[in-house]
Amino acid sequence: MRNLTDNKTAVALFAGVTLVGALSACSSPSTGTDSGTADVNAPDAGADYTDGTYTESGDYTSPNGAEKVDVTLTLESNTVTDVTVVGYGENPNSIQFQGEFIDGIADEVVGKNIDELSVDKVAGSSLTSGGFNKAVDAIKADALAE
Amino acid sequence: MPSPSKQFDAIGAPWQIDTAEPLGSDVEAAVAHRIELFDRTYSRFRDDSLVTAIARTPGTYTFPADAPPLFDLYRRLYDATNGALSPLVGRALEELGYDRTYSLQPAASRTRVPDWSEAISWNGSALTALTPAVLDVGAAGKGYLVDLVAEVLAEHGVTTSTVDASGDILHRGAGELRVALEHPLDTSKAIGVVKVSNEAICASAPNRRAWAGLHHILDARTGLPTDRIIATWAIARTALEADGLATALFFAEPAELEAEFDFQWVRMHATGRVEHSAHLTGEVFL
Structure with a gap:
């Protein structure tokens, strides 16, 4: 669980370390509900994405001002097999926040198709989601263009 | 999905109103006025409230x-x-x-x-x-304002609408909405899909307003952010109830709330476990 003094991910980011794949245990809630999702079948997802690794930057606005994250996805057979998120927050709050976000995200998104659902609305949001979503959208556009 | 859409920012969040016909300028002005009245009463962020x-x-x-x-x-x-x-x-x-x-x-x-x-x-x-009390209606206020905006629309003859205040969504009129439940740690992913018709769905997740390891959903008994639950969703007749119940699901056992309120719910624990009400118009990807 997170606590008020947990800043190890902030330190990792500061050192320029890129976090990939499975991450530390204590501050990273894992869903435990999607084990085995790596074989979620993709073919009927609608769009065909070109296999490869894509990197995009996304901007978002936090209470500290403009912030930036880089998102790198690896696609294989329309399935995300790896994801890396690097934040560039300069404000200490942003660094820690992005650290937590990255900590949680990296072992969650692997194995899920990008286009899986047809919905009218999405319920939920986060301060940094704008940046991440923009980056994912751009990745989808890149992948479809190739 | 109804269209066209009217999008704007209000009370610190992006809003979107979907209607069958474009909103007239008089309706838009009435909506803006309603939001301003609400903000002037309930916002602890402004000097004149x-x-x-x-x-x-x-x-x-x-x-x-x-x-x-x-x-x-x-x-x-x-x-x-x-x-x-x-x-x-x-x-x-x-x-x-x-x-x-x-x-x-x-x-x-x-x-x-x-x-x-x-x-x-x-x-x-x-x-x-009795004391200089700092009121904060963040647990249910935005949902309530969604209801009030929908009332303004109805007063102007707009009876089919979807009002989405970023996390608080109210559907009124014909048809239904399919709503994805956004994963609290990965916004490109959903943990389920539900259908709502003439009701509201409200989501609550601490990461929406998080800073320095802290967030805005506080347990009044400790004065500290909650950490056991990381996301909740509530479906109820009004967005006021749905918003308040989504917040309450961070603190109370769902059964205790079900004894008092008629609603459907989903919530995710910090351990990753997802639970939901026995009756749920939709699916959770378990």
Whole structure:
């Protein structure tokens, strides 16, 4: 669980370390509900994405001002097999926040198709989601263009 | 999905109103006016609000006609959560850094969140503050404003609409909405899909407003952010109820809330476990 003094991910980011794949245990809630999702079948997802690794930057606005994250996805057979998120927050709050976000995200998104659902609305949001979503959208556009 | 859409920012969040026909400029003006009235009463972030006046000077203050449903719901949720969900967490939020300048710098000292009965009394139209109480209606206020905006639309003859205030969504009229439940740790992913028709779905997740390892959903009994639950969703007749219940699901066992309210729910624990109400119009990807 997170606590008020947990800043190890902030330190990792500061050192320029890129976090990939499975991450530390204590501050990273894992869903435990999607084990085995790596074989979620993709073919009927609608769009065909070109296999490869894509990197995009996304901007978002936090209470500290403009912030930036880089998102790198690896696609294989329309399935995300790896994801890396690097934040560039300069404000200490942003660094820690992005650290937590990255900590949680990296072992969650692997194995899920990008286009899986047809919905009218999405319920939920986060301060940094704008940046991440923009980056994912751009990745989808890149992948479809190739 | 109905179209066209009207998008704007209000009370610190992006909004979208979907209707069958474009909104007339008179309707748009009426919506903006309604939001301004609400903000001027309930925002602790502005100098000229009623809530700010109460925080400065104890006393008895008459509230606008929209207040009873909000305070009544707060009282029911306060009781149902044994005091964990309280409108009196404003001071604690300020001290944690969630203040009008978004300083996001936690203060060294923390003041205990007062009990309802020692801080305020509500007589159905006026609130008496016994101390300089900092009210915060963030647990249900945005949902309530969604209801009020939909009422303005209905008064102007717009009876089929979807009002989405980023996390608080109300559907009114014909048809239904398919709504994805956004994964709290990965917004490109959903943990389920539900259908709503003439009802509201409200989502609550701490990461929407998080800073320095802290967030804005406080347990009034400790004055500290909750950490056991990381996301909740509630479906109810009104967005007021759905928003308040989504917050209450962070503090109370769902069965306790179900004894008091008619609603559907989904929530995710920090361990990753997802649970939902026995009746759910939709699917959770378990």
